[in-house]
Amino acid sequence: MALTREKILDTAFEVLRQFGLADLSMRRLATELGVAPGALYYHVKNKQELLTHLASRMLHRVLVASSRRGRAGTGKLAIICGELYTQLMPVKESAEVIRLAIALHPQEQGPGHLDLLDILESEFKPLCGSSAGLAASSLLHLALSLIEEEQTRALLTGAAPASDPPASYISALEHLIKGFTVSPSTPPGY
Amino acid sequence: MALTREKILDTAFEVLRQFGLADLSMRRLATELGVAPGALYYHVKNKQELLTHLASRMLHRVLVASSRRGRAGTGKLAIICGELYTQLMPVKESAEVIRLAIALHPQEQGPGHLDLLDILESEFKPLCGSSAGLAASSLLHLALSLIEEEQTRALLTGAAPASDPPASYISALEHLIKGFTVSPSTPPGY
DNA sequence: ACCTGAACACCGTTCAAGT
DNA sequence: ACCTGAACACCGTTCAAGT
Numbered sequence: 001m002a003l004t005r006e007k008i009l010d011t012a013f014e015v016l017r018q019f020g021l022a023d024l025s026m027r028r029l030a031t032e033l034g035v036a037p038g039a040l041y042y043h044v045k046n047k048q049e050l051l052t053h054l055a056s057r058m059l060h061r062v063l064v065a066s067s068r069r070g071r072a073g074t075g076k077l078a079i080i081c082g083e084l085y086t087q088l089m090p091v092k093e094s095a096e097v098i099r100l101a102i103a104l105h106p107q108e109q110g111p112g113h114l115d116l117l118d119i120l121e122s123e124f125k126p127l128c129g130s131s132a133g134l135a136a137s138s139l140l141h142l143a144l145s146l147i148e149e150e151q152t153r154a155l156l157t158g159a160a161p162a163s164d165p166p167a168s169y170i171s172a173l174e175h176l177i178k179g180f181t182v183s184p185s186t187p188p189g190y
Numbered sequence: 191m192a193l194t195r196e197k198i199l200d201t202a203f204e205v206l207r208q209f210g211l212a213d214l215s216m217r218r219l220a221t222e223l224g225v226a227p228g229a230l231y232y233h234v235k236n237k238q239e240l241l242t243h244l245a246s247r248m249l250h251r252v253l254v255a256s257s258r259r260g261r262a263g264t265g266k267l268a269i270i271c272g273e274l275y276t277q278l279m280p281v282k283e284s285a286e287v288i289r290l291a292i293a294l295h296p297q298e299q300g301p302g303h304l305d306l307l308d309i310l311e312s313e314f315k316p317l318c319g320s321s322a323g324l325a326a327s328s329l330l331h332l333a334l335s336l337i338e339e340e341q342t343r344a345l346l347t348g349a350a351p352a353s354d355p356p357a358s359y360i361s362a363l364e365h366l367i368k369g370f371t372v373s374p375s376t377p378p379g380y
Numbered sequence: 381a382c383c384t385g386a387a388c389a390c391c392g393t394t395c396a397a398g399t
Numbered sequence: 400a401c402c403t404g405a406a407c408a409c410c411g412t413t414c415a416a417g418t
Binding site for chain 2: 177
């Protein structure tokens with residue numbers, strides 16, 4: 001029965017998934033856990049830290065789901081982008097939570113967005129060399145922005161979001177990847 | 191002395207610029223204007239509408255500044271991206287405010303982000319035809335994300351932000367533009 | 381160590397009533 | 400028409416005091 005950081009994160013995730021960011025307050029979380037608001041602060045420094053942990057958790061799931069879906073090097077970027085969409089889309093405003101977390105602490109943190117950025121960067125390395133870092137963060141930024149746009153569209157219309165990434169999402173990310181890919185010095189005719 | 195929507199927006203902009211989004215509350219705005227909180231609601235529907243108007247205003251300034259800087263068609267995209275950075279950077283969390291406004295009402299509104307998107311799209315038309323719309327929104331999304339990242343970095347370090355766009359910002363956007371640009375059917379050798 | 385009770389300093393929004 | 404006063408239903412965070 002004891003309150004635990006994991007249990008707080010579990011219910012936080014569930015509240016976010018079902019009701020969105022506006023309903024994810026410390027007080028709401030406390031009542032949901034049958035506990036006084038102040039109790040949360042024994043397990044979590046503040047709301048921002050909680051959101052950061054929540055974001056790490058969600059990105060970690062994306063990574064796990066991606067690694068289950070393929071081992072090949074070439075299609076790895078596409079797989080991760082796809083899983084980003086399918087994992088995040090059903091959780092209301094998850095893209096915003098993740099962008100908040102990325103913005104608020106650009107360099108630190110264990111599992112989460114740095115893991116993802118590292119993997120993206122290593123996938124970009126053979127494609128564009130020294131620009132791989134910039135390419136990785138650009139890809140993540142654009143993917144999250146497009147997902148966020150799609151999520152708010154779904155919130156406004158009230159419709160259930162499409163579970164598969166739309167063509168425009170895939171197309172935009174492919175164009176970005178292409179833009180960062182350095183063309184081989186020997187043209188394809190040779 | 192009469193309270194007016196313009197006057198509210200003026201002080202809202204000033205509060206945002208100096209103190210950031212966390213300090214931009216309806217109550218703070220009211221005291222800053224020497225007025226009761228409820229008085230604001232006679233001129234503005236709610237806080238969200240206020241933020242939307244504020245975003246439109248800032249994007250409009252970007253457009254005005256861009257049109258003063260050049261008439262040529264080819265470098266127009268670069269000019270707008272540059273003005274986005276230099277105009278938004280000094281206003282704390284302005285990129286977030288604009289993204290919020292874009293997310294919250296994707297289709298409507300008079301001056302503001304639709305004007306900007308239309309112009310970006312018309313600039314992309316000769317470069318990539320039917321993908322111009324997607325290219326335009328991708329470019330805006332990425333630019334705002336990068337600016338937002340830079341702004342929060344500046345907030346955390348407390349340092350004054352660089353007034354000129356950093357090389358990584360320019361490089362990332364150029365790669366994106368390149369990725370959307372369809373290569374001419376006749377290779378450059380001919 | 382872990383949690384409650386209660387407070388502090390705030391929010392956005394509404395609405396009768398005043399002028 | 401425009402604004403005040405006062406309320407309603409909330410926030411995040413802290414901290415003595417209890418167990």
